Amino acid sequence: MTAMLNTATRPNWLRPSVIQPLNEHRNALKNGAEVDQDEVGFFLYDLDYLAQHLSTLMQQDVIKLWFAVKANPLSRVITTLAQQGFNFDVASQGELTQVLAQNVQAERILNTGPAKSKQQMKAFLTQGVRTFVVESLNQLQWLNEAATELSCRPQVLLRVQLQWDEGEKNPLGGNEVTAFGLSCQEWQTIKVSDFLALNINGLHIFQWGNMLSNERMFELWSQMVTPLLSLAEQLEMTLEVLDLGGGLGVDYLQTGQSLHWDNIVADLAKIKARAGVSELWLELGRFAVAEMGYYVTSVVDRKENFDQQQLVLSGGINHLIRPAITEQPFPVAMLRESQASESYFDLHGPLCTSLDKLGTLAIANDVGIDDQLIFGLAGAYGFTESMPFFLCHPIAAEYVLQQGKIEQVRAAQPATWYLR
Known part of the structure; x- marks a missing residue:
């Protein structure tokens, strides 16, 4: 399955003082690049934003x-x-x-x-x-x-x-x-x-x-x-x-x-x-690069358990472990627009351990199976701090956004990539 990931504007679901969006449109990330969702989760790094941010940090002696x-x-x-x-x-x-x-x-x-x-x-x-x-x-x-x-x-x-x-x-x-x-x-x-x-x-x-x-x-x-x-x-x-x-x-x-x-x-x-x-x-580390990064994954299942709404995701701490070890979840929203009111959901990944939880966060209440979620502030301590090998799920892909175009730096890889 493939999905269009728009790449010209940034989502406004994070406060401007935190993410500095270049555009206040919800219609996230425009320009017609297709991303293969068979990879179950991927990282996207906005290098134009990164360069702008770093330039600001360097303007001092x-x-x-x-x-x-x-x-x-x-x-x-x-x-x-x-x-x-x-x-x-x-x-x-x-x-x-x-x-x-x-x-x-x-x-x-x-x-x-x-x-x-x-x-x-x-x-x-x-x-x-x-x-x-x-x-x-x-x-x-x-x-x-x-x-x-x-x-x-x-x-x-x-x-x-x-x-x-x-x-x-x-x-x-x-x-x-x-x-x-x-x-x-x-x-x-x-x-x-x-x-x-x-x-x-x-x-x-x-x-x-x-x-x-x-x-x-x-x-x-x-x-x-x-x-x-x-x-x-x-x-x-x-x-x-x-x-x-x-x-x-x-x-x-x-x-x-x-x-x-x-x-x-x-x-x-x-x-x-x-x-x-x-x-x-x-x-x-994070102060330099966190804000330029996003992690995108999809909803596999939605259920209610002991009066708590739960979403089970394609990717979890196998791609993004920091929330589990710091108790500081990454901010999240649906990639598509929604006018529905928000509810709190427990966000669980695909691993067979209770540690695989990305937080309890507010998301539009009409979120459903196959919806994509986008996590912000994922430019630091993301892919290389994760635990990608447990349960043999695919390795996350990494993309960069530069001058309005998405480019794949590393493709998603199946477990056969490292298993011997």
Whole structure:
């Protein structure tokens, strides 16, 4: 079965302050491209919107911006980011290979992640990467040895983990002890001068996620300055770079809370001045790409169970797992227009587990079998964060929308694509 997916205008079912629609017509996405619905679910990324959004983020000279590739490693997304001047935060050899394959120069790449072996860091050095976030004493020693072997001197930031009086509960741990970096006390056991092959000139800290308050973000950033400056002094290091990671949030629940970029830049200018650093870095993921993405799937069944309306969908957490692990569902609507009043539905996917639920959300009450649902804010942590192999359902396709045309980047694939 095929269905026409219009591609010129964006739906107005999300607040303009969240999605910035170029057109207020409900008749979503015009221009006559056909999408094969045998694939049961697919992602669509609006690269024109992405380029516009990134251009806005780049119109400042306070922060050096990196893209956390884990948020969306699709080739065309990386290319768009590179064209807009973003640098790239990669946390695995696979991410590095993908970024280099898009003709991004290695000097624009930062290697992060808690599981860096000496072999991986040496491989990154061999491929030209010269900037590393180091997360353990072993990593520091291994990188020093590898750099000595290869006669190079990479730039190094030490990742610091702090504890707070009031921990922010989030996927990175907040006030809990995690594998990300070390405490100030642990870092104080080293001498920067002992690592002659490394230019250790920065500190990295990031342990909160999806923050939606400018005031709270500034409060957290402000609390970090004193302990980090103290650590730099104790290590006798010249602190030139402060990397604040990411954590800038997206209003998945449509509460009306959202961060204001101008305020972020103004706040970070104050942090930069207080810290006395020449460079301030952010690694953006969802804040950079979430709003350009959509996920589309269809209704397989509708039923009522214990007075609760339920929709069973062709795709669920096998394509879009974030709602299940964060309890933050993606906003949703029917693709077709409807004048019917809305009702709340439990949205379940096709997997044989109660975890496969995309939320309880309001949808027009005349929704029925074969209707398509479109989820917004799906440009980050979508396809590559999903669990596509359980139950052997098809792998979701990915499309891009650019200059009014839809192009397939990867076709849907049956389970025989990976089963052996």
